[in-house]
Amino acid sequence: MLSSADWAAISLTLKLASLTTLLLLLIGTPIAWWLAYTRSKLKPAIGAVVSLPLVLPPTVLGFYMLLLMGPNGWIGQFTQALGLGTLPFTFTGLLVASVLYSMPFVVQPVQNAFEAIGPRPLEVAATLRASPLKTFFAVALPLARPGFITGAILGFAHTVGEFGVVLMIGGNIPGKTRVVSVQIFNHVEEMEYLHAHWLAGGMVVLSFLVLLALYVLNPNPRKG
């Protein structure tokens, strides 16, 4: 059965995935909006940067974060100057890593949903003298709802499935950085296959339910 260490890993994972999803909806929405409507020449470059985590192995992110966030890296020196210490081996560090790592999974569906609205409804709103801000909240957001649902679910699920980055910058600390994927790895390495089965089987069921929810709520997630 599940031990108290397993439960600690589960609650930590859920906390990490929830906070990551929340942050990504806040940070990702303006990025997605900008990408959907900008005419800037920078659009392809920014779009490519946002999508990088889709392509890069997690070890690349883990390696650079370990160096940049460490006491000798520039991010590390910045966080130390703020009195925050360094980020590796902390929950905050994992949160920063997860936001970067899951970014495209939220931004892309939301961007697609914004693009699918097209200029017409926004122009109509403008002719009815709605301010750009009001247009965004009263017209664009409700119309893009399927994109937000898809983005939130994928962002959450992808963070739950994160492993390589956490292994490289986490330090395997119970209650702080030992998430479910790492705990499963520990169980397997320690030959505790029964424990591994409970957690791994649970992950299979949870992942299926999450994706099932996605397809029930959004029959055509690709269309946003």
Added chain:
Amino acid sequence: MIRPFILAAILSGTSLLANADEVQIAVAANFSAPIKLIAADFEKDTGHKAVIATGATGAFYAQIRNGAPFEVFLSADDETPTKLEAEGKTVAGSRFTYAVGKLVLWSAKPGFVDAKGEVLKKGEFAHLSLANPKTAPYGAAAVETLKKLGVFDSLQSKIVQGENISQAQQFIATGNAELGFVALSQVWKDGKLTSGSGWLVPADFYAPIKQDAVILANGKGKAAAEALIKYLKGDKARAVIKSFGYEI
């Protein structure tokens, strides 16, 4: 789509290569630097080729039990090869101690670790790195040392674990952990520390780390595997092993 016959061609190609006097070695992470030198000499002197995989001893144990293709195993302890022997996964009579490891408390910063390890009692650091004590013998020795010093409970919240002893060292080398326990061989060459500062933990603080090598069932009757074991017992290899601070 890869067509089946192409896949078959690729697979048979690799297995042909594996037959060409090649020995697949699983090596405990603490021995990764010495084995590179020894393997280079071995290849030069015998004409065989050594293919090296390094990792945590416990992880290799699980992999070997589940059919990993290794032919020789250089463990970080004597317990794991003994267990594999009892389970019939080795060539009987091939097991021997190739090195006795030493534990060191090490920091990448010069002067950070004092010659008596008092720095542990002061506790003026944020992170103490060690290898997972459940899978890595040097990690277990580190925990034994902390308990012997009576500081395990007070330092527990500062411990960060590497998946193996290499990762434990990497956390320290990148400065993310101020100090930690590693194998002497990782930071020692020709009679001195290669960098930083360290405290050589007295041998009576932890159970001796006798590191055993063994020919695995996959290596049975293979000339290259037998040659490697013979080579490890030779003077040339022993001189390399000693230069990294091991005893034999």
